[in-house]
Amino acid sequence: MRSLKISFVALILIFGSAYTQAQPVLPASNAIDKITNAYIGVKNALVESDGGQAQLRAKLLLKELSANPEQRLKPEQKVQWAAFADKLKFDTRHISETTVVAHQREHFGTLSKNMFAVLKKLKLNTLTVYEQYCPMKKQMWISETAAIRNPYYGKQMLECGTTRETL
Numbered sequence: 065m066r067s068l069k070i071s072f073v074a075l076i077l078i079f080g081s082a083y084t085q086a087q088p089v090l091p092a093s094n095a096i097d098k099i100t101n102a103y104i105g106v107k108n109a110l111v112e113s114d115g116g117q118a119q120l121r122a123k124l125l126l127k128e129l130s131a132n133p134e135q136r137l138k139p140e141q142k143v144q145w146a147a148f149a150d151k152l153k154f155d156t157r158h159i160s161e162t163t164v165v166a167h168q169r170e171h172f173g174t175l176s177k178n179m180f181a182v183l184k185k186l187k188l189n190t191l192t193v194y195e196q197y198c199p200m201k202k203q204m205w206i207s208e209t210a211a212i213r214n215p216y217y218g219k220q221m222l223e224c225g226t227t228r229e230t231l
Contacts, residue, residue: 092137095128099129100183100191102124104207106122107176110218118159126157129153141185141186144186151174173204173216176203193230194210195228197226
């Protein structure tokens, strides 16, 4: 009876170990896509001039940025990520701490610049994104569509801008 229990425990350990090893490791692109989607949520809230929604979306973005996406990166990508992670979190934190759209838009400019730089360097996003530029504000942003929807002026100047690059 004792040997039967030992055999049973051994089988559980063997199958449990095999199951743990068989769990797929999600690629780094999944983490980068989650970050990109969260950023786009912030951008879309600012297009609507909705400070409350921008605040909520920034909290989600901060959560994704803090989920340690660098764990899945290659060594050279980790260096590139490290150069931008704190900057991305800084601006996202500021956006998440207020509902004042004008203040959110100030931080959105540098957030966008750093977000585009990290996406361009890592080359991991599976989503097509567009670098768009507002000549009036002299700021860029990232969009999921080629259509211009200006987050700096919202409905006031919704279609002001140009697409400069596609990733």
